Amino acid sequence: MSSDRVDYIAPWWTYWLHNFPHINLRFQPIDKTFQPEDENYQQSLIFLGCVAAAGLGLNLLCLAIYLSCLCCCRKEEEEESKKPNSCCVTWSAVAAGLITCVAVGVGFYGNSETNDGVYQMTYSLYNANHTLGGVDSLGITLPFGLKQVSGTMSNMRSGLHQHLARLDEIFATRGDYVQTLQFMQQMADNVIKQLLGLSDWEKAKVDLASIADQSATIEYYRWLTYLLLLILDLIICLLACLGLAKQSRWLLTTMMVFGVLTLVLSWTSLGADLATAVGTSDFCISPDKYIMSKTKDVISADIVHYYLYCNQTLSNPFQQPLAIFQRSLTTMQIQIQGLLQFAVPLFPTAERDLLGIQHLLNSSEASLHQLTALLDCRGLNKDYLDAMVGVCYDGVEGVLYLCLFSILAACAFTVMLCAIPRAWRQIACREQDYDDMDEEDPFNPRARRLGSQNPDHTNMHSFCSYSSSMGSQTSLHPPARLSPMPQCLSTCESKKKKNNLGGKVTSEI
Numbered sequence: 001m002s003s004d005r006v007d008y009i010a011p012w013w014t015y016w017l018h019n020f021p022h023i024n025l026r027f028q029p030i031d032k033t034f035q036p037e038d039e040n041y042q043q044s045l046i047f048l049g050c051v052a053a054a055g056l057g058l059n060l061l062c063l064a065i066y067l068s069c070l071c072c073c074r075k076e077e078e079e080e081s082k083k084p085n086s087c088c089v090t091w092s093a094v095a096a097g098l099i100t101c102v103a104v105g106v107g108f109y110g111n112s113e114t115n116d117g118v119y120q121m122t123y124s125l126y127n128a129n130h131t132l133g134g135v136d137s138l139g140i141t142l143p144f145g146l147k148q149v150s151g152t153m154s155n156m157r158s159g160l161h162q163h164l165a166r167l168d169e170i171f172a173t174r175g176d177y178v179q180t181l182q183f184m185q186q187m188a189d190n191v192i193k194q195l196l197g198l199s200d201w202e203k204a205k206v207d208l209a210s211i212a213d214q215s216a217t218i219e220y221y222r223w224l225t226y227l228l229l230l231i232l233d234l235i236i237c238l239l240a241c242l243g244l245a246k247q248s249r250w251l252l253t254t255m256m257v258f259g260v261l262t263l264v265l266s267w268t269s270l271g272a273d274l275a276t277a278v279g280t281s282d283f284c285i286s287p288d289k290y291i292m293s294k295t296k297d298v299i300s301a302d303i304v305h306y307y308l309y310c311n312q313t314l315s316n317p318f319q320q321p322l323a324i325f326q327r328s329l330t331t332m333q334i335q336i337q338g339l340l341q342f343a344v345p346l347f348p349t350a351e352r353d354l355l356g357i358q359h360l361l362n363s364s365e366a367s368l369h370q371l372t373a374l375l376d377c378r379g380l381n382k383d384y385l386d387a388m389v390g391v392c393y394d395g396v397e398g399v400l401y402l403c404l405f406s407i408l409a410a411c412a413f414t415v416m417l418c419a420i421p422r423a424w425r426q427i428a429c430r431e432q433d434y435d436d437m438d439e440e441d442p443f444n445p446r447a448r449r450l451g452s453q454n455p456d457h458t459n460m461h462s463f464c465s466y467s468s469s470m471g472s473q474t475s476l477h478p479p480a481r482l483s484p485m486p487q488c489l490s491t492c493e494s495k496k497k498k499n500n501l502g503g504k505v506t507s508e509i
Contacts, residue, residue: 018285024040049275099408106401110397124383128384162361242346322368439486
């Protein structure tokens, strides 16, 4: 047994979570000891979820009050200032985007840490189940539901009885040899009796592999759910920012609906994570006490202490039967060696049975060494410590990061839900101001856009050229309303006057 064994020490955050108020649904404080079967303890964890639900209700109430005030006070602000203030909306969108990015990063880290912790726990459970299965195949009863004498011990008992019965008939004429055979039979019965004298563990039968499988399945779906939630938060934030940039009212309205849904999911996940973290921390504070309380009626306390603590001050509860087994095997091997040396020359037919007993004793001794190694506390204690470290260190730490993710996501989407209505109203105000502009104003953007679409303006240069080539003003129709003459028309008129003047001078000459 190693003297430098590392003891389990609960991390500081489990003590912090363990000190959270434990209150049942009747608002009565209860004991903080981990008791998952107790109704009051279950209510204390449900109460933590109710606290998160109350936080969600308060958050939605504040949003409703804010939106109501925004709808009532917006008209007065519009009358005071014709230019809407978009700076607040911009910075709110930037803050919401940054907080969402931080929240998603924290969520990915917490989800990975929790998954690593649960994986380490399931891996340790599989190792412990493999160790106990190896002990079971060697034929000894241990905690967690191993069978009674089986495997090697059962074969030894039946095979030894057959060989001794035949040798008793062969050595019937030699009383000293018969006494030796009877002594060996008594020693074998004593070994079986010592091993059968151990406590009956059938009542404590637990399949660790089944527990590991269930834990792995639940963890997979938990990990996948949080992964989808993280991706959903990121997509909603990006689409909301895109809606603000494009000033798309339908996209902002859709993202506002999804933002409310994500806000509800964030508070729900916060309640579930908080209850899980507190309950797991209550177990991590003193896991040995809970295990002792669950096994006190079916397993000896010495055996449980031996595997949970595994220090030199505790003696191996299996040391006495294993020592008797070893001494009995050694004594029987000496007896068989003597019979092979002195009895075989007188009774040659006894050699086959004596060699069979010797082979059986050799195989039993090899199994005894394997059994001694498997029964040592260091293997199972290491699996126990690894499982505790996985759950209480990586697991609880990851759940705390997931709680932080839920809080940051709730804050980010609250800011986003406050910014989207302002942006929506500003877009509406700009469209209203745009509709109120004078269409005849030459500086109106709409008038310029409509003017660019008028075919008369696009064909002005060709019209002037056509009129100039004709050399006559009869094809030109004066406009219905007075307006400044375009430069191209004035150029055409000056050319016509020069032509008329030149014709008159020529006729006079």
